[in-house]
């Protein structure tokens with residue numbers, strides 16, 4: 337009876353697994369604050385992706401850790417960059433897996449910021465418009481390698497339009513854009529920065545990411561991304577921002593994604609390791625809450641576990 341009248345469904349088909357790739361072979365480097373999450377060499381990542389597919393997870397979101405960083409983030413758009421290589425490998429070996437790529441420059445910049453930095457007397461400044469060209473180039477190089485969808489996470493103004501135009505110009509008119517539309521400057525990203533080796537060397541990201549206090553501004557950011565051609569809009573983090581998720585979904589009715597970020601994962605894992613919570617029940621309830629709030633798609637480090645639990 338309860339199943340007949342249930343309002344919200346959670347199933348594996350809605351989940352996306354984030355994966356971190358670095359150069360090498362047979363590398364599985366654990367990330368301290370994210371139990372069960374690793375930096376993987378492409379061969380190991382392929383194995384992990386195959387496990388996800390088998391569990392019923394339809395998609396992965398790829399982050400790259402390059403061998404060297406510079407001031408132009410050249411590793412981000414190199415034709416044979418780490419993400420580009422891995423996309424090719426995944427699409428060859430697991431053609432049915434939906435491969436989404438994170439488009440940002442921070443992992444590839446020596447300073448760890450998401451844009452080009454200009455040092456001035458008054459301090460460092462992120463140069464918004466010159467950054468757009470590099471982001472567009474990065475997205476096009478991912479599409480060229482075979483990515484099914486690109487996901488810009490940088491929060492520069494105008495980047496969705498710049499990426500859309502570049503993709504269209506290069507013939508990738510069918511490659512959709514899932515934009516991190518309302519991405520908050522959040523302490524919940526702490527463990528991720530270790531994972532992606534993208535901690536800024538100076539300053540913080542508050543000049544381009546959203547203030548946690550602002551919900552109306554988040555809606556304006558989402559509206560802009562939609563106008564610029566975003567196909568799916570994302571709210572990040574998820575659990576502490578369910579009100580934003582709800583408002584974004586009700587206001588725009590667009591396909592909406594929620595990113596359950598690294599510290600959300602770390603908190604559940606730590607409490608579970610102490611025997612303080614039931615990991616499975618808490619994880620599934622949190623994911624269900626994101627669905628109830630309006631998420632059509634959930635990006636989560638627990639995707640494979642959740643997919644298996646949902647099958648039982």
Ligand SMILES: [Zn+2]
Pocket residue numbers: 440441442443449450489490
């Ligand atoms: Zn970034």
